[in-house]
Amino acid sequence: MIVPLAEKSAHLMEKVVLTYGTFDLFHIGHLSLLQRLRRLGDTLIVGVTTDEFNAHRGKASCTPYSERIQIVESIRYVDRVIAMERSDQKADDIWRYKVTILGMGSDWTGQLDALRSLCEIVYLPRTEGISSSRIRDALCAGNGLPPR
Amino acid sequence: MIVPLAEKSAHLMEKVVLTYGTFDLFHIGHLSLLQRLRRLGDTLIVGVTTDEFNAHRGKASCTPYSERIQIVESIRYVDRVIAMERSDQKADDIWRYKVTILGMGSDWTGQLDALRSLCEIVYLPRTEGISSSRIRDALCAGNGLPPR
Numbered sequence: 001m002i003v004p005l006a007e008k009s010a011h012l013m014e015k016v017v018l019t020y021g022t023f024d025l026f027h028i029g030h031l032s033l034l035q036r037l038r039r040l041g042d043t044l045i046v047g048v049t050t051d052e053f054n055a056h057r058g059k060a061s062c063t064p065y066s067e068r069i070q071i072v073e074s075i076r077y078v079d080r081v082i083a084m085e086r087s088d089q090k091a092d093d094i095w096r097y098k099v100t101i102l103g104m105g106s107d108w109t110g111q112l113d114a115l116r117s118l119c120e121i122v123y124l125p126r127t128e129g130i131s132s133s134r135i136r137d138a139l140c141a142g143n144g145l146p147p148r
Numbered sequence: 149m150i151v152p153l154a155e156k157s158a159h160l161m162e163k164v165v166l167t168y169g170t171f172d173l174f175h176i177g178h179l180s181l182l183q184r185l186r187r188l189g190d191t192l193i194v195g196v197t198t199d200e201f202n203a204h205r206g207k208a209s210c211t212p213y214s215e216r217i218q219i220v221e222s223i224r225y226v227d228r229v230i231a232m233e234r235s236d237q238k239a240d241d242i243w244r245y246k247v248t249i250l251g252m253g254s255d256w257t258g259q260l261d262a263l264r265s266l267c268e269i270v271y272l273p274r275t276e277g278i279s280s281s282r283i284r285d286a287l288c289a290g291n292g293l294p295p296r
Contacts, residue, residue, distance in 0.1 A: 025173060027219075028218060035222075062283065063175065071175075071179055074179055075223065075224070076224040
């Protein structure tokens with residue numbers, strides 16, 4: 001069967017977007033980032049940090065990995081979820097999943113530039129005034145989130 | 149055009165499931181409930197409580213309505229989101245959306261039985277050990293959630 005060139009090119013040019021995160025206390029900032037990343041391509045793969053990886057880097061989430069991945073998997077903009085177990089797995093993932101774009105929040109600006117030889121790197125603005133830490137802090141202060 | 153009877157019946161028997169909630173600090177208990185409700189039918193409609201309605205009944209959420217509905221809308225098991233503005237809107241919604249099943253968590257057991265003449269009422273078990281209040285309490289205690 002002869003595949004028309006246009007169709008073949010379209011297939012070859014399928015854009016795979018990859019991102020990573022902990023996604024603790026799933027909030028509007030997470031959702032907005034995933035929505036915008038999905039719009040950059042055709043498929044969005046999300047690496048969710050394992051509890052062991054978080055412990056290794058001295059961080060803890062309120063919700064366990066098993067729950068965080070289920071929530072991220074249930075978001076309609078997400079096509080595939082993988083485990084993030086090591087900080088040095090990004091290059092392997094880019095090769096394995098034929099990633100076109102690695103996209104992270106702007107708190108990562110510059111930190112992944114070493115991977116520019118492998119794929120496009122984009123840093124997207126974070127949602128102003130929201131983060132898992134801020135929710136935790138505001139809740140611990142017992143006064144809910146201040147109005148935004 | 150003559151529509152085969154089987155096809156016609158299948159269409160007429162489309163099951164619409166309706167539920168209501170605040171969905172503050174979206175967690176695995178919310179997700180599990182939405183997943184199980186969706187499996188009961190063909191379409192899942194979710195009524196999300198407005199901030200005004202919550203204030204009226206003396207409750208407050210950490211996250212505003214505008215964010216809570218966006219997160220619920222992004223869950224792949226949810227087909228439509230509506231506002232829940234009054235406690236007495238359920239009968240109207242059942243008529244308007246041709247609801248087959250009204251499904252709520254088991255904390256509501258018995259409380260909606262008066263609507264059984266309008267549609268089927270089901271109360272599904274809640275996920276053990278998780279609730280928005282429990283997350284808030286655990287975070288306020290500053291020690292995260294206890295292991296489950």
